[in-house]
Structures are given as C-alpha cells and as structure tokens.
Amino acid sequence: MFYDSADLDATTTIVWSDVNTEGDAGKLHPYEEYTYRELMYPLLLESSNDAAAVLLRVSPDLLTRMGAYTQSLGLLVTTFNDTSGLSDKNVSTATELSILFRELYKNSPHIFDITRLKQFVGTHTGWLNNNPLIAQEGYRGGKHGFTNEANRTVVAFFDETIATGQVRTIGYVLLQSDDLKADIALLREVVHKNVSLK
Numbered sequence: 001m002f003y004d005s006a007d008l009d010a011t012t013t014i015v016w017s018d019v020n021t022e023g024d025a026g027k028l029h030p031y032e033e034y035t036y037r038e039l040m041y042p043l044l045l046e047s048s049n050d051a052a053a054v055l056l057r058v059s060p061d062l063l064t065r066m067g068a069y070t071q072s073l074g075l076l077v078t079t080f081n082d083t084s085g086l087s088d089k090n091v092s093t094a095t096e097l098s099i100l101f102r103e104l105y106k107n108s109p110h111i112f113d114i115t116r117l118k119q120f121v122g123t124h125t126g127w128l129n130n131n132p133l134i135a136q137e138g139y140r141g142g143k144h145g146f147t148n149e150a151n152r153t154v155v156a157f158f159d160e161t162i163a164t165g166q167v168r169t170i171g172y173v174l175l176q177s178d179d180l181k182a183d184i185a186l187l188r189e190v191v192h193k194n195v196s197l198k
Contacts, residue, residue, distance in 0.1 A: 001065040002055045003108075008037035012058050014050075021049035022086055027125045028054070034123065041120040044111065045127040047145060052084040073099055088149040094173040101155045101171060105141075112141030112157065132180050140169055144180060152177040158188065164196040 014032045026048025028034075039055065042048035056062050063080050070078045075096040081089035092100075105112060114120075116139065119128045131144050133156050142156030153175050160170045170191055177183045 001069055002059055002062055003036070003040065003111075005065075006036050006059065009035055011035050012039075012054060014054065015057070018053045018057060019050045021053050021084060023049055025130075026050045026127065029124070032124050038122050040111075040114055041117075041122060041127050044114045044143065045117065045120060045129045045131075047085075047130065047143075048127075049084040049086060052082070056083045070096075070100060073103060075099060085145055086147060088147065094175055097155055097173045097175075098171055101142075101157075101173070105157060105169075105171065115141040115143060133184060136181075136184070142172075150175055152180050154180050154184070156184065160188065160191050160195075162191060162195040162197070163193055166197060168195075168197075170195075 011033050014028050014030050014034065016030050019028055019030060025046040026042030028042065028048065028050040034054075036055075036058075039051045043051040043055075062083060066080045066083075070080075075092075078092040078096045078100065079090065081087040115129070115131065116134065117129055118134065119126055131142065133139055133142065133144070133154065136158070138159040140157040140159055142154060144152070144154040144156075146152050154177070155171065155173050157169055157171050159167055161167050172184060172187055174180060174183050174187075
C-alpha cells in the first residue's frame, strides 16, 4: 500500500523513534537519509522493524489503507495493528494469506523480485536475505517471520513440476511451524507426487 502511492525517489531521514523498535535488523541509524525505494530492501530482506516504523511515520494512514485493501479482497479475519507484524493483534488465517499473497504476486511482482535477492548494497550499508528458503530450487520469492504467538511463518512461491509433468508456480502458507525448511520440503514432496491437471 505504501509503495503504490509514494514517490519512491523521495527521501526521509531516520529519527530516533524509528530505531526504537524490537531488534536491530536493517542496521538503520538516526540522521541517515534513505529513499523510500531503498527502504524496501531492509524491510523485505532482513525484516527490519525499523524500516516498517519509518513507513508508518511518514504515512500515518498506512494501517487504514492496508485494512481497506484486505477488505476489498473480501478478507474478513485479516487485521493489522502495526506495520512490523510484531503485535499479537495482527491476525489472519492461512486461507486469507493465500488470497492476499496471490493478489500481491500477480499485481506487485517487483516485491517478490526483491525477496529473491541474496543481498543488496545500499547508500549506508548492505542487507542480506535471511529467508531460510532462498537457496531452494524453484524459489520465486516470499516472506517469513516469527513471533511468540505465531511461531515461525512463511508465505512462499515455488516453480514446481507437478505429477503430470507440467511446471506451475505454487504458493505455500505455513503458520505455527517449528521448522520451515522441513515443513516446506514435506509439502513440496506432496505437490510433486500428487498434484495433477485434468
């Protein structure tokens, strides 16, 4: 929602309140200046809570627009309480996440292009992709996360060769996982052996 309406070449200066979030992923520091485009990289590659805080600071109606977008997709459970995803009041279901991410994958492919990068070097620092699935064959992008309430979570797309030999892009949603790599591997094996087109 932010990047659909913002001037990506506009800049903002990091302030102390931006970096007063949980963790230091993204390595942002007060008084550094970033374009909005550049902030996509710490946000998507390292899950920077600081970058998420910046977006909300410069766009105070962002949560409202996020909620309006999910409602326009008919998602009745999905709600947002913050932009970082840390709050236990951020709620969704596997079904609704699959609908949301299918729309994003179709209409905002540049987001998923970024999530496939191994790293990106910016003006002040560089960021490494910390997604545990990035090196797997067929990976087409996605986002993972962790909170105590949701445990390990991921939405990811893979090009899969299904049982009838065709290659299709398949989306996976995992919530409450103890081991994302093992669970994704199990689901992918099921798809390879059992999914076919009639």
